[in-house]
Amino acid sequence: MNTDNMRERAVAVSVVVPVYNVEKYIERCLDSLVRQNFGYKYEIIIVNDGTKDNSMTIADRFASKYDFIRIITQQNAGLSAARNTGLANARGEYIAFVDSDDFVSPFYISEMYTLAVKNNADIVQCRYCNYFEKSDRSINVLLSHRNGVIGGKKAFEKLISDVSVRNYAWNKMYRRSLFSDNNISYPVGKCFEDVITTPRLFACAENVAFTRKVLYSYAHRPDSITGLAGRKMVDSYLEAYLILSEYLAENGIYYSCRTRISVMTLKVLITLYGMIARQYMAGKGNGGSYISDCREVRNTVKKQLRLLSPAYLKRAQKKQLSKTN
Template sequence: MIYKVSVIVPVYNVEHYLRKCLDSLINQTCKKIEIIIVNDGSTDNSQLIIDEYALKYDNIKTIVQSNKGLSEARNTGIKNASGEFLAFVDSDDWIEKEMLHEMYNLAKKYSADIVLCSLQNTDDQGKIIKKLPELHQLPERIDLTQDFTIFGEMSCFACNKIFKRELFNDISFPKNMHFEDVATIPRLFLKAKTIAKSNKYFYQYLIRSGSITRNYSIKGINMFDAIEIVKHDFFKSIYFKNLHDWHKFTIFQGFYCFLAYYAYVSDYSSRKKMFSKLKETLKSEHISKKQIYTYNRFGKNYLSTLNLKKIIFYVLQLIKL
């Protein structure tokens, strides 16, 4: 069978969540999908669940490897994928049954290289905690060669998108890096020309205790490594003259997103090193405090869209720069 989408599911000790994830994939209205499950060294009963599903469904491919981390599990999936498009679903999350059908149809309708949808954070009972709209203000089709502003304003999630498989021919997720999505997704956009999107909240992102995003440490400094990786590709791309959009990308990821992480780091020594790296990066990129204050996202001053507590926090950090 020629698969429309290969769905890559990295698995590591998620026995309590895995069935819900796999059920959401098996029940997709898009039937020509390949499900590649990469067991990244799980020590719980995840493999027993994987084997159960693999015996029952012919379109499931399973791979077992020693624990190498999320990036390497995804890279293994990419190497073994045969679908026209690739999707990434975390094994404790789930997706709505129409997601892949609608997103694939949008890709074909507009000859799009990447298609995205919106997300929402949920708890263990499926209760919506927070909606995360993605580019709702933009049209269904986006021609990046005509309007590249999305690059400096987008969220860098891997999980709410499908990508033409060829985009990954010379790109992989960096090993052992926090913010691996920031280092990878923008580079795929740099190779793309047409984007399509759905405003529907197809992807359900589970918020649970003990997940990697809850363990705040010096590893957050990897944000600047990620930015450097993207920078290398940016200035080799057809979009290299869009310096304003590059500065916006650095401001959003390197200042706002980085400090949102930094705020939860408790170790004083780590905080000092991280803030020093922030100052160094902004200086090397010739980004001024005024540019940060006046950064616009989706046509609005970003700082003014935040709640008062966050505004105070960011302004205090700006004063310290």
């Protein structure tokens, strides 16, 4: 078989779309994905995570029309489990995750894949815009990375501060083997799973490519997981960053990235304070006061940072050295 035929038959990119109760938005998402201006073979894997509304009626209609759409059904287990199911069934050299209430540019796959192949990149990240459902308006994200390619270590350091390089799963394309070769998956049962998983992927990448083209639209809607400001969301966000800080310490990474981690910590606290404020404004306070809740969160973060004291760091560094010797 000649190379051209092999390339035509091989799946270049797998796009995983987890679906759970998004009947108002899924048609817009899938419509954007089937209209891709891409010259290679790609597949769309819809993971039905036990949806209870009419989302799958819409998805079935698309699947019957387009033979590159596959539907996999599972009992409701959450976003992480749905992404893992998509990963396990993907055939593409590269993989991307698109949330079912978001939508993408017609050049989303082609721009990302071209950059990946051209630069032998393990990860590609694009710029995104925030789309607001109520006003039907989009605003491009202001803080963004530059065009170009950088080494995985440098990209990882930028990711830690979570400013120009964000930890979102959805505005990126990954070499699929990055997950399988390094035994990386999304933590089932955890919210803010991107915070836990994306740094691990960046830590294993050799090259990361960036484009400032706006290719992904992130939808803000009041009934989304991140739109709910209950105490559970506050605790879940805090837990995700505590897990990340433990990972950094255990792998001897904290010391070399301590300045960026200081920026990350400040950003985390500001975000938590904002979440707690929305919680009280919505009448879902924790039974105390806004100030006391903020103080509790701050003390928890400080306690975690004590684990990253010089003595702890020396032990982590020794552990890292023993692994390399």
